[in-house]
Amino acid sequence: MIGKKMEEALNSQINEELFSAYLYLSMAAYFHAEGLDGMASWMRLQAKEEVEHALKIFDHLVERGGKVTLKAIAEPQREWDSPLAAFQAAYEHERYITGKIHELVDLAQAERDHAAFQMLQWFVAEQVEEEDQTKKAVELL
Numbered sequence: 001m002i003g004k005k006m007e008e009a010l011n012s013q014i015n016e017e018l019f020s021a022y023l024y025l026s027m028a029a030y031f032h033a034e035g036l037d038g039m040a041s042w043m044r045l046q047a048k049e050e051v052e053h054a055l056k057i058f059d060h061l062v063e064r065g066g067k068v069t070l071k072a073i074a075e076p077q078r079e080w081d082s083p084l085a086a087f088q089a090a091y092e093h094e095r096y097i098t099g100k101i102h103e104l105v106d107l108a109q110a111e112r113d114h115a116a117f118q119m120l121q122w123f124v125a126e127q128v129e130e131e132d133q134t135k136k137a138v139e140l141l
């Protein structure tokens with residue numbers, strides 16, 4: 001059984017991941033509108049990955065007898081000044097998410113929640129990749 005604090009924090013992270021999906025879909029829509037279908041495809045793939053991230057946490061909560069509580073997803077930004085500005089925003093967003101994951105790891109440690117700690121290690125490694133990919137995309141533009 002998962003503790004209340006961890007349950008709440010993981011539910012918030014589900015929301016962060018779903019917002020990430022929404023943000024990247026919004027970027028995909030922006031790129032399509034600019035005629036940049038390749039960049040749009042890249043963002044659509046990111047959006048799918050974000051939904052998978054949310055589901056990974058969703059499943060963890062279910063497996064541990066926790067309650068999944070879905071919250072409202074905020075409206076994402078729709079326009080950017082340039083493709084570069086959009087990718088820079090994606091990179092900044094990934095850095096923000098990394099911070100959130102690290103906060104969760106700290107909480108898992110404080111709560112002595114070894115199962116959550118182990119599940120979160122996947123996200124720690126994933127964020128290194130996510131930051132690297134978006135940073136490289138920024139550097140290519």
Ligand code: FEO
Binds near residue numbers: 049050094130
């Ligand atoms: Fe789920 Fe791109 O972090």
